[in-house]
Amino acid sequence: MVLPLKKSVEELEEESSPLPIGTYWQLVRRKFLRHRLALFGLIALSCVVCLSVFGPLFTSRAYDEMDLLNRFKPPLSAGYFFGTDELGRDVFVRIMYGGRISLFVGFTSALFSTGIGLLIGLLSGYLGGIVDRLLMRFVDVMLSIPLFPILLILTMVFGSGVKNTILVLTVFGWMGVSRLVRGVVLSLRENEYVMAARVLGTSKLKILFKHILPNVMPITIVSLTLNLSYAILAESSLSYLGLGIQPPTPSWGNMLQRAMNYILATGLEKTVPWWLVFFPGFMIFITVLSVNFLGDGLRDALDPRFVSES
Numbered sequence: 001m002v003l004p005l006k007k008s009v010e011e012l013e014e015e016s017s018p019l020p021i022g023t024y025w026q027l028v029r030r031k032f033l034r035h036r037l038a039l040f041g042l043i044a045l046s047c048v049v050c051l052s053v054f055g056p057l058f059t060s061r062a063y064d065e066m067d068l069l070n071r072f073k074p075p076l077s078a079g080y081f082f083g084t085d086e087l088g089r090d091v092f093v094r095i096m097y098g099g100r101i102s103l104f105v106g107f108t109s110a111l112f113s114t115g116i117g118l119l120i121g122l123l124s125g126y127l128g129g130i131v132d133r134l135l136m137r138f139v140d141v142m143l144s145i146p147l148f149p150i151l152l153i154l155t156m157v158f159g160s161g162v163k164n165t166i167l168v169l170t171v172f173g174w175m176g177v178s179r180l181v182r183g184v185v186l187s188l189r190e191n192e193y194v195m196a197a198r199v200l201g202t203s204k205l206k207i208l209f210k211h212i213l214p215n216v217m218p219i220t221i222v223s224l225t226l227n228l229s230y231a232i233l234a235e236s237s238l239s240y241l242g243l244g245i246q247p248p249t250p251s252w253g254n255m256l257q258r259a260m261n262y263i264l265a266t267g268l269e270k271t272v273p274w275w276l277v278f279f280p281g282f283m284i285f286i287t288v289l290s291v292n293f294l295g296d297g298l299r300d301a302l303d304p305r306f307v308s309e310s
Contacts, residue, residue, distance in 0.1 A: 031301040038297020044290040048283065052099030061090050063097040064248050072262075072273050083275045086262055091255075095279055098250035101162065103287075105245070106232040109166045113173035113231075114224045120174070121181025122216070126189050126208050136182070139175045147172055148241075155243045165244045169231050177223045184216045218302035225295030229288045236284050255280040 032038055056063075067088035075083040075091075082092035124135040151168060158164050188194065189212065197207050238244030239253025247254055259276035 028301045032297050035297035035300060037293040038301075041290040041293030041295075041297065044286055045294060048099060048287050048290070049103060052096055052103055055096040056093065056100075059090075059093055059096075061093045063089065063094045063250050065089060065093075074273075075275050082279050083273070085258070085273070085276055091275060091279055094250040094255060095252070095283060098252045098255055098280065099283060101245055101249060101251040102232060102235055102253070102284075105162060105165055105169070105235045105251075106228055109169035109173060109231045109235075110224055110227040112166070112170040114177050114220060114227050116170070117174035117177025117223070118181055118216070118220050121178040122185055122208055122213065124178065125182040125185025126204070126212060128189075132182075135178075139178055142172070142175050145172075151238065151243055160243055160246050162245060162249075165235055165238060168238075169234055173227055173231065173234075177220070177227065180219055180223055181216050184219055185212055188212050188215055218298075221302065222295055222299045225291055225298060229291040229295070232284065232288055232291070252280040252284050256284075 067084065069088065070078045070080070070084050071086060071088045073080050073084040073088075075081065077083065080090055080092065082090070082095060085091055085094070120135055120139075124132045150172075154164070154168055158167075194207060194211055197211060235244055235251065236253035236256070239251050240257045242254075242257065245251040245254055247258065256277060259273070259280070262273055263277050
């Protein structure tokens with residue numbers, strides 16, 4: 001009796017996936033390549049990442065190298081592509097180094113927070129009962145905490161910096177993912193192939209990671225892109241408020257914060273240094289916009305209903 005039942009489980013798994021896995025991913029790729037905004041987002045984000053990671057390797061200037069004789073030089077003057085700041089430092093070089101910090105904080109905290117949300121959503125949705133109620137009430141408590149007062153307290157207690165910024169963004173960034181994953185798992189756990197595997201005596205852990213996890217990965221990937229854009233904006237906001245990355249280490253957020261001290265009034269300087277605000281602000285804008293476009297394209301491409309109709 002065991003062998004026929006085991007065969008029926010495999011048949012039910014095939015019925016639950018109307019397309020072979022190879023064909024599915026081919027259609028996902030085809031749909032993604034037809035999404036022009038998603039392609040723009042992928043190309044733009046790749047350019048920003050390459051500029052930040054590899055750009056500093058091709059310049060002899062350091063991000064903290066000062067040239068006091070060339071303070072507040074506008075772009076394309078005195079050999080400075082993006083101009084200089086109040087200490088004569090090369091804004092272009094600082095943009096590249098700042099991109100390393102902002103992108104590292106964004107990617108790392110997005111990965112950690114998405115992983116935590118995925119794990120909690122899986123456990124909550126599949127186990128149900130008291131585990132589900134406790135975990136969801138904990139999510140409600142986390143969502144009800146006012147973010148910035150807590151950030152002020154954490155900064156006072158633990159200090160600021162790259163590690164603490166990643167920690168804060170991870171701790172307060174996983175709740176949305178857990179709710180999305182939980183909703184998907186609640187529907188998947190009632191599918192025939194999951195029920196058949198349960199009847200066969202398959203362990204809960206194996207069912208969770210073999211039968212359910214692959215089916216929640218599409219929504220998890222989309223959530224990762226949303227968390228990435230949120231993390232980049234949050235890091236920039238924290239650094240702008242003086243709670244994130246601290247000078248002299250550059251990030252796009254603290255470059256904006258420093259620039260606001262000089263953008264409205266520059267003393268005896270003849271030129272308002274608009275470039276100190278424009279370039280870091282533009283990098284934040286184009287990066288977050290690219291990630292959002294990429295997330296929209298992935299959401300459409302990974303939608304099983306759309307793929308099955310293509």
